[in-house]
Amino acid sequence: MTKKILIISSDNTGHGHKSITESLCEKIGMDHDINVHVVDGFSLGGHSLLNIGKTYGPITRRSENLWEKVFNYSAENPELIDKFIEMLIRKNFLKLLDEEKPDLILSVHPNFNGSILNILEKEFIKIPFLTLIADLVNISPLWADKRADVIICPTIEARDKCIEYGVPAEKIKVVGFPVRSRFFRNSTNKKVNYRVGTPLNFLIMSGGEGVGNMKSIAEILFDQFDCSVKIVAGRNAKLKAELEQSLKRKYGNKVDIYGFTKDIQDLMFQADIAFTRGSPNVMFEAFASNTPIMITGALPGQEQDNPTFAEKLNLGVICKDPSQIEAKINQLLENDAEKLNHIIHCQRKFINSRAAEEIIQFMLEVENRFEWKLQLA
Template sequence: MNILIISSNNTGSGHKSIAEALLEQFDKLENVNAKVIEGFDTNGTLGNTVSKSYGFLTRRARVLWKAVWNISLKKPELIVKITERTMEKNFLKVLENEKPDLILSIHPNFNASVLNILYRNGYNIPFVTLIADLISITPLWVDKRANMIICPTDEAKKRCINFGADGSKIEVVKFPVRSRFYSSKHRNDIVISDKPENALKFLLMSGGEGVGNLGSIAEILLENFNCNVKIVAGKNATLRNKLQNKYSAKYGEKLEVYGYVTNVNKLMDNVDILISRGSPNVLMEAVASNLPTIITGELLGQEEENSYYIEKNKLGILCSDYNNLKTSVEELVKDDGKLINDIMKAQRQYRDVDSAKKAVDSIVKLAIEASQNEQYTDKIG
């Protein structure tokens, strides 16, 4: 069985992380070959160039990014038409080479476009969408012709139905997270004291593109609390250099600055509190790691309701203005860290170590059923 996964490494790191979580499970199955392709490669040079502007748009042109998001909400057919025209020739070559028994899309840009190409060219290949956002989804995620839509939340399922999806084709499976984030050890309750050995350990992240006021946040923490701070600046090399030049001499070993890292799970294991933008992937990895989180901002568009979801499920808290961060941290640590420890308990109850496996099992089951139906049709034909 050949499973073709359409993803993208160009538009943040979240899609890549989801693909890796799914591949871990596909690789455990005999006679199943799952392959991930860079969807924007099928759009040629123009498509790749546009997709690689994601980092610039989210860091320095947020108003423009909001405009792109609004187009996806109000005129999704425009994006579908452009994507379809630019990818058809190359995507047909992919189909010829890979001969997939099922296509799985984990990126919104390729759903309707791929289905249009399949139908127009006579392909009868089961198609599944796995939504990579928690609540604030664009209509691009939804096409009623899909054989299955996998949603991470009930809220996302409701949005899909509002966008015209058949509720009977929707499965709710919690966000797939790579297995290494589920620590085998039980995270102990936080001990709050002024002793150096009990210094709070903070991890500051802002998505793979390195967006946000990470330096100012670190300064607030180090000036007001008994703590150490690790910062992940992501792919934003300029930000990393700026942080190192400005703060390293002042704070010494109490502050560590990293660029793009591949061991986020280990960093999460060795800290007490995560402070992050509302990236769904990072937030769910923190939940898997049983790491209390403070959300300090959200990318306009698809992340705007993530803090609502996190607070609703008591998985973390929101501090929308980093100038209020001191108060938020004080709230977490008061009463011997009662709120932190309550969050950790809620995370343990919420997380599902088998979420990626459940998604893969549903996908493979659909592919098998489709194959059996095809064989039956051929036989009676």
């Protein structure tokens, strides 16, 4: 019997929620016994909520301090946020349930956990509800609603935070962070064969929204190393134009500047080192592609401890001060790039290439258990 899964995601609050959804859908597409329907949770609240979701990009690009206040307010007032969103999405969500009749609901965005659970509870609707956390260490209480049937965590740190918030340990499943299959190399034997004087390939990126001091980093790399630099400005068209005007004129074909690209994995495969902020999705895609990362910063709130997480596990290095870039890279390149290759080795051991498949299989097991309980009732 075909099962139908409803996934509540987001198209406009960064690219992480969307890419997680895509990683699951590509595996679900291989199973003819599963149908999936994906909806942008913000669209369920009409223009007002959709416009709120669309402010994520401008706020995170222009004012990290404002974003920190937004994150902290929502973390301190989860019940208020849940009730507000519940009020906005209630009518359209119930209509969606009536149209799709899902066997299971999976939320991959924190704003739609408590709000949807409120609606299901008040309407006496019994459908398995699972949450898939898209953050690593700094977990908002919005993720940790103990009424969920299961909360799927990407890290031990996320699990521990959910337990701290009162979620029973038996309701938590640690699987890993699902990454789209195209980010995994065909060969598992990547090694940086560096010798003094060898040109280096650098990649500078900053998540889908394109934030950070990309120009300064590129200039330091060109001044200190024989290299080529590729820069991904994401959806930030203004930044892309500024970088093209300032860098292309000076460095010519040694620099390439991209907007939002669906082929980011190819750029990662070509890079010896990638510079990025502590975005969970970007970090794990780099781990999957065995691309050593230098983390230059993180959004306050949900990303703030991600750089330390990566460095502690030797999956990358932190370099928030541009003046330290040269020294950090030279350390990685010492002794025939010994530290750089050790990072690649640790990434390969750490990443769970089957995370998406395991999450899907686990969801089906939860649905089957739920169905069995209903038959016994």
